[in-house]
Amino acid sequence: MANQVPVRVPFQPNPRLTLFLAERQAGNGPAVAMYLRLGTSRHGRPVRSTVASRWISGTSAARCRKLSRGCHARRARTRRIGHESWGAIIHAATVVVSGMHSGPNPSPGLGIARSLKLADPEVRVVGLDYSAASSALHTSILDDVVLLPGWDEIHPGTWMEQVADLIADPNTFLIPTLDLEVRVLAEFFGVHERVLAPNKRVLDTVAKPPVTVADALGLPLPEFSTDTDWGAAERFIRHSPYGAWAKGQHYEAFRVRSVEEALAAGRFIKREWGGDWHLEAHVPGQECGIAFVARNGALLDAVLMTKVILTPEGKTWSGEVAELPDVLWEKLRHYAADVGWNGGGEIEMIRTWDGDLKLMEVNPRFPAWIHGASTCGANLPAALLAEQVRPERRRLTSGFTRVVEEIAVSPVLGISSYPWGPSDGINPATKHPSGMRTLGRRELLSEPTAVHGPASAIPSNRTHPQPSESTESLTGYETLLDTPSESWATPSRQILVTLLDERVAELRAQLDGLPHTVLAHSIKTCPHPELLSRAAGLGLVAEAITLDELDVAITHGFDPGCAILNGPAKWWPSRSSVRCGAFFADSVEELAQLVRSLDAGFRLTADIVGIRVAAPGVASRFGLSFERSADLAETAALLTELRVRLGARWGIHFHQAESVLGPDRWRHEATSALGFADPLADRLGDPPAVVDFGGGWHVDDLSVLRSSLDRVLATGGDCLRTRQLEIVLEPGKLLTQSAAAVVTRVLLAKGHGIGREVIVDAALGDIPEARYRAHPVAQFIHGEWRPVSRGAGRILGRSCMESDILAEELDVSSLAEGDFLAFGMCGAYDLSMSYPFGRGLAAEALA
Ligand SMILES: Cc1ncc(COP(=O)(O)O)c(C=O)c1O
Incomplete structure (x- = not known):
């Protein structure tokens, strides 16, 4: 006879009861x-x-x-x-x-x-x-x-x-x-006459995104993308003004605001629930849903519920209940018949503020609020069992609410003793005590085939035009890289000035037709000497944030008389005199400080005295906000004084990263912020001579930049529509990101097959932005540079920091010790934010 093998005792509420033996x-x-x-x-x-x-x-x-x-x-x-x-x-x-x-x-x-x-x-x-x-x-x-x-x-x-x-x-x-x-x-189990649940065909149609159901019911889906590659996810979120959701094919949805959040949520969903995941644009509006029942394809009953009170998790607490409109009933009837729906079902929708319904999800089971509908007079579980069709005329009570009810626990089951959490006391009642989530991990289920093919098979259903460029189109950098040699000291940097030339030309083409535009080079984004000289040679003016930066710019050929000073530290380090084209104060205090400095003998030559206005809807440490009218009056008074003392005209400046806000929110914020130009113009007596839109554009968004500017100029302050207005742009990464690469060598390859990882001689100090965005990687193989394709491997930096991970989800299975790799798109902030610690031989190459 055997040795006793306790399988598991995960929960032992009562010594009388041992559940798992x-x-x-x-x-x-x-x-x-x-x-x-x-x-x-x-x-x-x-x-x-x-x-x-x-x-x-x-x-x-x-x-x-x-x-x-x-x-x-x-x-x-x-x-x-x-x-x-x-x-x-x-x-x-x-x-x-x-x-x-x-x-x-x-x-x-x-x-x-x-x-x-x-x-x-x-x-x-x-x-x-x-x-x-x-x-x-x-x-x-x-x-x-x-x-x-x-x-x-x-x-x-x-x-x-x-x-x-x-x-x-x-x-x-x-x-x-x-x-x-x-x-x-x-x-x-297949189909069984007494299992009142949908069959496999139904389940294939309801996998998310439920394209088939959307077609059948004539309800549009929110915009979504099944392409969850880093670049695609980043683009999707940026172009979703109300945020996005990472949704599992079968279960779970997380609100995500950044690509990092989205990818982490996607990994979690895949691991915990199995199946694919996709991104869906958040749709603002009122949540509502349909509960319905059908037996073997015959629709029996259905009700429409509008959520009135929601829990913090977005679950229904109380709702209005109404009959389903005839059009929807008919469509649902056809769909149920078509797929042979059996059992309860839930269709989750959002009614947008325009009144349109969008289909969110279809669940192959009753909703948790189903008893609410029963109390209102539409008892769908009973209808299911009795196979009873919706009565002709019934009067539904208008809605239901939940109440909290305490009950004594069953003496046999006892009370669940939740374990103490590591940090903050007892864990809350878990959402899935049955351990259903672990089922996904066990991969017992085959994946539906009806709607979900490989990501590329299902196009994103974006309706508004997407920027024509993608990061990939900017990554032809590898064809411009030099042939590496054994004598190279790696890591090293290669500057690709021709890519800067191309980007400047493309931007100028975009701006064609706009009167009086000035392009500035944002020095802090990319202070590399070669790029500074090239930018000056291309006719860009310098945008500096300190006086030392301005000096560097001048030595590389920029005209100080056209330079723009920005940021909160523009008068640092202290000088007795400064000459620039324009400056934009970041606070009222800075304007006042400047007046005091002039009083004390500071000599300033500038054509434009300006202010940076804060974006009303963005939490930011920068810019002046005019929530109090007294601030507006004080600003106008200081600007007036400075204009007189400097003999200058006035300007207004807005900068918020479009790469973070996305084009829609950027337009909205820029329009609101620059709306303050009008009351200022009233007080100053004339319209601004310059509007400076700053930088911050995402590299992919060159093609939407012009339409964004046109929109803001058309709908922002009235005084922005004067013919003499000069428009300044200070794009940093938009122009420079593609113009530098970091070349590195593999020190060691670990592991086998798809999970292989390589350690290289570069580190986060050389590519600090690697933490925030995926850089394309190329490998030097068979005498040429070739892009490394997607996969499951990682490229790890040489330092001992856990966070020193330079690239993930790449196929590094063929890489070996000594191989050359090049990280592209290093021309923005990777250069200016890098630090030299531990670079050894390559210190000069990367200086
Ligand atoms: C005022 C101003 N202009 C231009 C830039 C350049 O931005 P980017 O390199 O993101 O285009 C910045 C960046 O923070 C900025 O603050």
């Missing part, structure tokens, strides 16, 4: 586990048995063992308040309902149980779940409780037998409500 039989027999059944029989007798089952694969029969006795009779004492008679089927039925957790983010099980009891208190409802921590298992409404092992333990074959066993009686039905459970059922 296993013993391995002698030889190669199966492990045997117990699951618990408590409650009452149809005739009110306490159920005393514990059923044992195999869940670790094995073929021989399970050995049963009585485990628990004396379970409580827990006959539901529900009053019958049904709106109509639901007939004999319900009266005689036993319904096994899964998903019994009822917390802040509840599963639908309890709501279904309540609805069935509302229709007929005599119906037997058995609560099924996979953890005793599912709170509604404790409710007295249930006649019986079945607790199966957690999803991380379940063996599909055994589980199927258990389910078959549970519904063996011809009057017993199963309503599954856990998303992945529904999928596993469809896959392993």
